[in-house]
Amino acid sequence: MTTMAHKVSVKKGVNIEIISIIWMVIEAAVAISSGIIAHSLSLVAFGADSIIELIAAGVLLWRLTIEVRGASLARVKKAEKTSSWVVGIALFLLAVYIVIASLDKLITHQGADSTYIGIGLAIASGIIMPYLSRAKKRIGSDIDSKALRADGSCSIVCAYMAWTVLAGVVIIALLGWWWIDSIAALALVYFVVKEGWEAVQEARGKEDACGCCH
Template identity: 80%
Template sequence: MATGAHETSVKRGVRIEIISIVWMVIEAAVAIGSGIVAHALSLMAFGADSMIELVAGGILLWRLAMEARGASLARVKKAENVSSWVVGIALLALAVYIVVVSIVKLVAHQGAETSFIGIGLAIASGLIMPYLSRAKKRIGSEIGSQALRADGSCSIVCAYMAWIVLAGVVLTALLGWWWIDAIAALGLVYYVVKEGWEAVQEARGKEDTCGCGC
């Protein structure tokens, strides 16, 4: 790719990452807030995952911004490695939390209340994240950034998680199934663990990991 075209793609990568970070902030705040109000574990877990993705996105934005300015990537590579360890361990810890709390809620017969805000958020995320995923993977291929392509995989996983959460909150609203929130939360564990494991593998220098499950 010509230098001018490469620089243009890097700048587009910066813009798409900024859009992604802004949405992650909204997603995390709304999911956690509505999850607390409705006592919905699946929504709170979804919001926590969004916060972790926000940290990873911030590091990636810094890396892209530095490349856009023509700076050396040596320090950025080290920062990405540290970020991968932090994100990976945090996601694995989140998975343990989801499993423990889900079991407690099932044993105690504790269900979630209806959350129409959560339903709206899940629908929005399910529509927005596939678009962001395609854009990140395309731009990542153009500039040769495995990190950006992996972040695109994280975005599509976020869409999968949104639809799982949506199924849970809709069934709670329509049928009043007290146990569905805990089951939906457990349904997120596979994706959370996969994201965490991919991040840890990347931190260990496993270059062929696809990141976040796709």
């Protein structure tokens, strides 16, 4: 790939990350606010994960922006590693919170209200994130960026989480099963722990780590 073509692809990477960050801000705000209103743990957890992913995306955007400007990437490697540690630990803490809160809701029989805003958000995220995932992986391959390709993998994980949340809120809306929100939240723990482990592996310098938080 020529230098000019490489720069064009990096700029595309910057643009796709900006779009991703904008959507993550919307996703986090809507998920957390509607989750609090509806007492939905799965929606709040989904929004909290979006905030953590937003931090990781911000670091990647910073790296790509520096590359666009032609500067060396050496000075951001330490920041990337620190970010990976912060994100990994935050994800593990989020997983612990989800487990404790879910068990508490199940024991005390606390259910969530149906939320059509949550349904709409989950549908939108389930559609948008696979598109962003494909774009990031394609551009990541063009510029030989493992970080951007990994971020694309993170986007598809976000889509899986959205579909899990969607299943929960739809069942609540249609059948009124009070316990399904806690079960859906517990299902998110797998994705959260997986992201956290991959982030920690990246922070430890594992070259083949394919985590979401590079």
